[in-house]
Amino acid sequence: MKSHTPEPTTDLRHFHRIVFKTDAILTGNGKTWPCAILDLSLKGCLLRFNDVWLEDEAQTFLLTITLSEDVAIQMELQMSHMIGNTVGFKCIHIDLESISNLRRLVELNLGDNQILERDLLALSGVGHE
Known part of the structure; x- marks a missing residue:
């Protein structure tokens, strides 16, 4: 019996996503x-809201993810795409403490330091023209 091996697909993403389902708070423009x-x-990140997203895509937002009483991640975001109440945002700024917390979270969820190191190199722009 011959097994069928699907042709490899090319994933152009430079960053590995982790499925991380938790609640967070997004703020911006006094809302x-x-x-x-x-x-x-x-x-x-990819976020889901209770209602259809109607905000200006050029606006900057602050996402706060509380991991524990003492540990949080804050990212400054801008909308990249939207389908109904599910919205993708790109990170435009993250402080050092938040990136350390996010790095640890990604590291724990990926289970592979080499993948994380590749993501960090892509984030820094090293090796990309």
């Missing part, structure tokens, strides 16, 4: 939106 994180990477 606050509770949201659910569907996935998270070093370069952005």
Whole structure:
């Protein structure tokens, strides 16, 4: 019996996403939106809101993910795409403490330091023209 091996697909993503389902708070322009994180990477996130997203795509937002009483991740975001109440955001700024917390979270979820190191190199732009 001959097995069928699918042809490899090319994933152009430079960052590995982790499925990380938790609640978070998004703020911007004097408003606050509770949201659910569907996935998270070093370069952005996918969020789900209770209602259809109607905000300006050029606006900057602050995402706060509380991991524990003492540990949080804050990312400054800008919308990249939207389908109904599910919105993708790209990270435009993250402070050092938050990136350390996010790095540890990604490391724990990926289970492979080499993948994380590749993501960090892609984030820094090393090796890309």
